[in-house]
Amino acid sequence: MALSAFAVSAEAEGQTAAWTEPGDVDALDDRALFVIGNTLFTVLHEFGHALIDMLNLPVIGREEDAVDGFAAVTMIPDHPNEMRDALIVAVADGWRAQSDLALDDGVRPYWSEHALDEQRHFAIVCLMVGSDQNGFYDFALEAGLPEERVKTCAQDFERMKSGWKRLLAPHRPDAKAEDHRAGSPVNVVFDQPLAEQDELFDLIQEDGLLEEAVLRLGAEINLPAPVTVRFAACEDANAYWYQSQREVTVCYELIDEFEAIVLGAAVR
Numbered sequence: 462m463a464l465s466a467f468a469v470s471a472e473a474e475g476q477t478a479a480w481t482e483p484g485d486v487d488a489l490d491d492r493a494l495f496v497i498g499n500t501l502f503t504v505l506h507e508f509g510h511a512l513i514d515m516l517n518l519p520v521i522g523r524e525e526d527a528v529d530g531f532a533a534v535t536m537i538p539d540h541p542n543e544m545r546d547a548l549i550v551a552v553a554d555g556w557r558a559q560s561d562l563a564l565d566d567g568v569r570p571y572w573s574e575h576a577l578d579e580q581r582h583f584a585i586v587c588l589m590v591g592s593d594q595n596g597f598y599d600f601a602l603e604a605g606l607p608e609e610r611v612k613t614c615a616q617d618f619e620r621m622k623s624g625w626k627r628l629l630a631p632h633r634p635d636a637k638a639e640d641h642r643a644g645s646p647v648n649v650v651f652d653q654p655l656a657e658q659d660e661l662f663d664l665i666q667e668d669g670l671l672e673e674a675v676l677r678l679g680a681e682i683n684l685p686a687p688v689t690v691r692f693a694a695c696e697d698a699n700a701y702w703y704q705s706q707r708e709v710t711v712c713y714e715l716i717d718e719f720e721a722i723v724l725g726a727a728v729r
């Protein structure tokens with residue numbers, strides 16, 4: 462099974478993504494791994510919304526859970542891989558930290574279209590241990606996932622992964638077809654950040670890992686039209702999928718928040 466960035470769509474493709482090569486993880490410090498991992502998860506989450514809209518995919522259950530699942534199974538490697546393991550651990554840790562902050566503030570938006578941050582944390586931990594009962598077992602228990610729940614996570618992972626795989630199968634470039642094509646591209650745009658976001662700007666471009674992972678989406682799924690993934694200053698710590706513009710926007714302010722979390726500034 463491929464270890465490319467987008468395992469849901471790359472089973473037959475072999476390992477192609479440079480960022481999966483062992484040893485890459487040493488090039489990034491904890492801060493970079495945390496920021497890049499959580500930013501990539503955010504992009505993939507929004508891209509999941511894009512796929513549902515553009516490919517007219519059915520959604521059974523809460524769409525926000527489905528696209529969290531897309532992001533998670535896309536990032537989780539099928540075999541232990543230092544870089545990808547570190548990135549998905551960063552995502553799980555990120556949701557835990559955001560949950561702690563929300564709980565400190567007494568915020569529990571049960572009415573939200575999203576599950577609570579704490580639930581999103583555990584859902585990802587469950588998918589992780591479901592993908593690798595040995596490799597993520599200790600991590601899952603330390604995260605607080607009860608042992609009896611750990612046992613059911615393999616099925617959660619398989620269902621989430623095979624569900625996305627089946628939905629995307631008709632939209633993969635067929636390597637054997639004469640009209641082999643990569644579909645419409647995913648374009649990555651880094652808007653000029655605000656002055657105080659300069660360092661962040663450098664960080665998310667570090668190693669080209671994030672950009673490569675995003676560009677790969679366009680190569681592995683036949684999109685009916687180009688999609689832009691834009692990193693921009695937007696005075697809001699958030700990310701969006703704009704259907705009419707076919708654009709995913711990830712705000713520098715959100716990435717700034719990830720950095721604040723990992724640097725401890727947001728931990729009270």
Ligand SMILES: [Zn+2]
Nearest residue numbers: 506510525528
């Ligand atoms: Zn969403």
